[in-house]
Amino acid sequence: MLLFGIVSALLMLGGDTLQQSISQLLDVMTTHSKWLYIGIYIINFIFLIWLGFSRYGRIRLGRVNERPEYNDFQWGSMVFATGIDASILMLSTTDPLQYLQNPPFGAKPFSAAAYRYANVCGQFNWGPMAWMIFATATIAIGYAIYVKKIRVQRLSAAIDLLEGPQPYKKILRELIDFTVVFGIMGGIGSSIGMEIPVISKVLSTMTGLDDTIWLKLALFGILLILFTFTVYAGLNKGIKKLSAWHIYTAIGFLLLVLFIGPTLKLIGAEGHDIFHLFSNFGRLSLNQTGTHSAFAQHQTLFYWGWWLAYMPVMGLFIARISRGRTIRQVLLGMATYGAISCMSFYAILGGYALFLQRSGQIDLVHLLNTQGQATVIAAVITTLPFKIIMLAIFCLSCFIFLATTISSSAFIVSSFTSLELKLGEQPNRWNRMAWVVIFILFSLGIVLVGSFKTIQAVCVIAGFPLIFVCALLLISIFHNVHSGILPVTIKKTAPDKALKSKLIPKFFL
Incomplete structure (x- = not known):
């Protein structure tokens, strides 16, 4: 905790010099280490496809005849919630505009081909391959908890290679748990660092207040109070209620x-996007989007680092709600519920931004290049009817998304950094709230350093050590x-079979 406090202070005091250093580090890592990011995602994806469709896919995370704790709709909704961070409200709007002027596959900027591919890379970066990184930690943790009956307070407990009292294994377990916390800090800090400037700009547009550092500091203060209250209230009273509102605001805003x-144009465009996504899936997986598409390649590495950073948090959460499901059901569910929920944001918000640009209603690319992401998002929302109401819904959605993500992450990090907890015991409240303060300070440091490239660098750096953790999880x-x-084949009586048909679609069996 002290170490992250020092890093936060360095970010706040670093200024332009630190920004340049971080940018240079990002360039070095993307040049020399990109094969590691690409390699682990490809290996992970192929392995989990094999696992899901092999005989091992029938292994149930629980007793042999145990039914799922939650039905498909409930489980899918909670998986949907874990994949929705306020960042996707912003990136799904601005990413397609970036690809429009830096198109993949040799297309010319702003050409018909550029519009055709503008939404494809973004949906790939939030699609099935990305979600399978979460699935690795989910299956490893779920198997340890429900099949081996091991209490998993930290991710290292799910890696069987590190089981045992040997000193070197204890050191490796401690190192992995520190790496997990480091990754979570990077992912959370990047999220807040990206989202606060956008919320500040939207509030400025809505209220007429000047978009200054003081407005951003005021937002940090509000978030600190909200996060502290939520984490202090605990898992059931605080985080559970926020998660419910998380779903309602996400679906409501998109609809x-x-x-x-x-409507019809957005639906039709998404059909074409899905076709181009699957027809180019191999090239996108290998990060081979053309010799003049450095932007698309760098963007994928940024997302790959970000997903790795969030892997332990999301894996632990989804494992907790997956008791009674088979490995196959979990994998297919994450590849559908999770990926589709994220891709829907690109289909609607990204598709609408491209529609505005192509129809000539507003030059969003010019705004993006001259005034940044926050201005673009505010401009897109103001084109909708009842713009003040829509701006208010957007800000409310962002706050709820942030509160859900940060509160859940603080809860899990405090669990990782606590002494041994008893069954059902929650981490100490002061420990949880201390991590909330550290999250806020670290994120404030990223905002003060500034630039989206800084955020990208933090994600790539935070995700790097988790490449090796992911490899250990796969082996485990x-x-x-x-x-x-x-698993033994379950005897199905007529009533059981009827009930199961309601809870689990045949596609997942």
Whole structure:
């Protein structure tokens, strides 16, 4: 905790010099280490496809005849919630505009081909391959908890290679747990550092207040109070209630934009996007988007680092709600519920931004290049009817998304950094609130350093050590399912079969 406090102070005091150093570090890492990011995602994706469709996919995370704790709709909604961070409200709007002027696959900027591919890379970066990184930690933790009956307070407990009292294994477990906290700090800090300037700009547009550092500091103060209250209230009273509102605001905002905007055009464009995504999936996976598409390649590495940073938090959460499901059901569910929920933001918000640009209603690319992401998002929302109401809904959505993500992450990090907890015991409240303060200070440092490239660098750096953690998790999963006992076929009585057909679609069996 002290170390992250020092890093936060350095970010606040670093200024332009630190910004340049971080940017240079990002260039070095993307040049020399990109094969590691690409390699782990490809290996992970292929392994989990094999796992899900092999005989091991029938292994149930729980007792052999145990039914899922939550039905499909409830489980899918909670998985949806974990993938929705306020960042996607912003990036799904601005990413397509970036690809429009820096198109992949050799297309010319602003050409018909550039519009055709503008939404494809973004949906790939939030699609099935990305979600399978979360699935690695989910399966490893779920197997340890529900099959091996091991209490998993920290991610290292789910890696069977590190089981045992040997001193070197204890050191490795401590190192991995520190790496997990480091990754979470990078992911959370980047999220808040990206989102606060946008919320500040939207509030400025809505209220007429000057968009200054003081407005941003006021927002940090409000977030600190909200996060502290939520984390202090605990898992059931605070975080659970926020998660429910998280779903309502996300779906509500998207539906408003879809039905107020050019509905048929957005639906038709998404059909073409899906076709181009799958037809170019191989090239996108290998990060081979053309010799003159450095932007698309760098953007994928940024997202790959970000998803890795969030892997432990999301894996632990989804594992907790997946008791009674088979490995196959979990994998297919994450690849559909999770990926589709994220891709829908690009389909609607990204599609609407491209519609505004192509129709000539507003030059969003010019705004993006001259005034930044925050101005673009405010401009897009103000084109909708009832703009003040829409701006207010957007700000409310962002706050709820942030509160859900940060509160849940603080809860989990405090668990990682606590002494041994008893069954059902929650981490100490003061420990949880201390991490909230550290999150806020670290994020404030990123905002003061400034620039989206700084945020990208933090994500790539934070995700780098988790490449090796992911590899250990894959080895652990293979070793566990290969040496474990395969599930016995469940006897299905007529009532059980009828009930199961309601809870689990045949597609997932």
